[in-house]
Amino acid sequence: MEKFIKGSPEECWPWLAAVNAKGYGVIRDEDTMRLAHRIAWVFENGSIPDGLCVLHSCDTPACVNPKHLFLGTNMDNTTDMIQKGRMAVGSKIKSSVLTDDDVREIRLLYCPFIVTQEYLAERFGVTRATISRIINRQQWQHL
DSSP, X not given: OTTBOOOOTTSOOBBXXXXXXXXXXXXXXXXXXXXXXXXXXXXXXXXXXXXXXXXXXXXXXTBOOGGGEEEEOHHHHHHHHHHTTOSOOGGGSTTOOSOHHHHHHHXXXXXXXXXXXXXXXXXXXXXXXXXXXXXXXSSOTTO
């Protein structure tokens, strides 16, 4: 109890002890580091079924308020991040070579047998496979 501030059920209860690089509270349990929000879930609700994660409705990694936690799959977590704008996509990804405008231009320029994927790949400094995935909307779907 001394490692977090317990407020009302509506408020986040911030973890005050150690946190990991992503801001999640951590607890050492013998030789294992455990996430504080998962421990909070177990204390309040019991065990976490295999294959499920403990997710935050408040989007505050250090929060251990059980009322702000819910169970979901990795896919649920990813969907939640995308819907709430917390997952980097497109040019917001640090390693991205292309900009949103580049992708729009690639889609406008591509014309089979006239402006080829190989030409676009060379022009924009990416692989032909990347150009193919952009044209077929397997990448950069948000545009």
